[in-house]
Structure formats: C-alpha cells, structure tokens
Amino acid sequence: MAESFRDVLNSGKFVITSEIGPPKGTNLEKTLHHIDLLKDKVDALNVTDNQSSVMRYPSLGGCILIKERGGEAILQMTCRDRNRLALQADILFAYTRGIRNILCLTGDSIPVGDHKEAKGVFDLESVQLIRMVRTMESGTDIGGNELNGAIEFYPGAIVTPEANPIEPQLHKFKKKVAAGAEFFQTQAVYDLGNFRNFMQYARQFNVKILAGIVLLVSARMAKFMNDNVPGIFVPQELIDELAGVEKGKGLQKGVEIAARMIRTIKDESICDGVHIMAIGKEEIVPEILAIAGL
Numbered sequence: 001m002a003e004s005f006r007d008v009l010n011s012g013k014f015v016i017t018s019e020i021g022p023p024k025g026t027n028l029e030k031t032l033h034h035i036d037l038l039k040d041k042v043d044a045l046n047v048t049d050n051q052s053s054v055m056r057y058p059s060l061g062g063c064i065l066i067k068e069r070g071g072e073a074i075l076q077m078t079c080r081d082r083n084r085l086a087l088q089a090d091i092l093f094a095y096t097r098g099i100r101n102i103l104c105l106t107g108d109s110i111p112v113g114d115h116k117e118a119k120g121v122f123d124l125e126s127v128q129l130i131r132m133v134r135t136m137e138s139g140t141d142i143g144g145n146e147l148n149g150a151i152e153f154y155p156g157a158i159v160t161p162e163a164n165p166i167e168p169q170l171h172k173f174k175k176k177v178a179a180g181a182e183f184f185q186t187q188a189v190y191d192l193g194n195f196r197n198f199m200q201y202a203r204q205f206n207v208k209i210l211a212g213i214v215l216l217v218s219a220r221m222a223k224f225m226n227d228n229v230p231g232i233f234v235p236q237e238l239i240d241e242l243a244g245v246e247k248g249k250g251l252q253k254g255v256e257i258a259a260r261m262i263r264t265i266k267d268e269s270i271c272d273g274v275h276i277m278a279i280g281k282e283e284i285v286p287e288i289l290a291i292a293g294l
Helices: 003-007 029-038 058-066 084-096 126-137 167-179 193-201 218-226 236-243 250-267 281-291
Strands: 015-020 044-047 074-079 101-105 154-159 182-186 208-214 272-278
Touching: 003 015, 015 029, 015 281, 029 058, 029 281, 044 058, 058 084, 058 101, 074 084, 084 126, 084 154, 101 126, 101 167, 101 272, 126 154, 126 167, 126 193, 182 272, 193 208, 208 250, 236 250, 250 272, 250 281, 272 281
Parallel strands: 015 044, 015 272, 044 074, 074 101, 101 154, 154 182, 182 208, 208 272
Antiparallel strands: none
C-alpha cells in the first residue's frame, strides 16, 4: 500500500479496515492466507492481542507478517498482559520493524479466557497507554529517561457507542481524545439510530471514527451477543431477519446485513469508515465488500 493509514484516513475517502485473528500455535498458513487475501482490499489490518483473554500468536508477530507481505498493519496492544516496561519495549521493537499504527486497549478480563489462573497485570489502562505513546514520541520513556531514538505512531482507541448507559463511554472517549488518540474503531454497531446519536457527540472532536461491523451468522449468535456481550445491542428486526432464513443460510444473510449496513453508513456519510470483524471467517470479507459495492 502506497499510503500510510494516517494519510488514507485524512484524505477524506471512506476507509475500510479489518482484522486478523492469529492462530493458537505456530501454524501460520491460514493467517498468511488471510493477510494475502485482504491486504489489497482494505486500508489496514488489525491483529488481535490475545483477544477475549485467549492465548494466541502475538499481535506484534502478526503485524510484522503483514508488513513483510506489503500490507498496512495496526498493532493492537492491551494493558492486561504487560507492565509498563514490557509495553514500552514492545513499542520500541514495533517501531523498528516499520509498524506505525497502534490501537491502545485495556484488555478483556482474565476469567473470560482460557487461562483462568493467570494474573492480569493492568499496570496501565488504555488512556494511560495512549499518554505513554505520546510521551515516548517526545523522546523520553515514562520514567523521564531519555530515549536514544524516539518513535512516531498513529495512536487509536476503541469506543462502545451502544453502551447503556452511554455517559461513562462518552466520558472515557473524551479522555482518550485528550490523551492523544487520533482514530477510533468502535465496538459492534447494529442500531444505526443509536450510532447516529453518538456521532453527533463525536463530531465535535477532531478524530476519525470507524464503525465496527461484526458479522452475524445466525439468530442464535445475535441473541447470545445481546445477552452476554456488554455494549452490544442487536435490534429485534435483525434477529427476526436472521431467524427467517432457511437452515444453512444464516451466514449468507449475515453477509447481506453487514453489507447493507456498510452501504448505509457510507451513503449517509455517518462516519469516516468501517472496521469489519469477521471473527474466524476472514475469507468472507471480500464478499461483504463486493455486495456493499466497495
């Protein structure tokens, strides 16, 4: 990709990002296939960082693979697994390998994952991590010690527009902007009415917003997300639409719904782009984009 993610987002075009879920192990065949499939169809690719507190191949390693294969990578970094020493060291390493985009996350809680005996670190949280990146860009570490070679990143963060109540999210969003976040990828958005309301608030800040689109594959999945995933609300009409298809057709209906939402977001200029999360079905992303007319 000729342009950096920062340049693309600031160009005014409708931006598309997606994400790669790295493997639980060293077999990178599927990961490399997904990178090659998507790197020229989207503007940047996230690599998840032990998503849902499940141990996997590292985000940093996945981002290096994306760079090596000619793509634009967004490093996801959580505070859950590292203290401030390790976070800063990984940021230095990432910079020397040509990675320039970082999504700063606090991280999912340990009990939801597959290592329930692990100890969460949480030396910092996401706002402090953003501030840390900005401090290192000035030429010192967060202990005030001079760096022999500074960094320069395009830092981003997440926000949950459908949280209920929304006020704590708006407060945290504002703090992340103040700390130096320049772009946001949202958690899954399904109620575009709610999302439009959030964007009325977000537009007062000089940041770019990408709406999170999580691929639904069944009515059962939609109901599970409503019942178990905080901050996600799938409207009943979408659940009914998924429930009304023939057996085995749920995935195709989910693709249609995702493409329709992307098209609406683009046509109405609701935000600056979309972040597509196919969660293990990355090979479906090109079909979603084609149906959306992108």
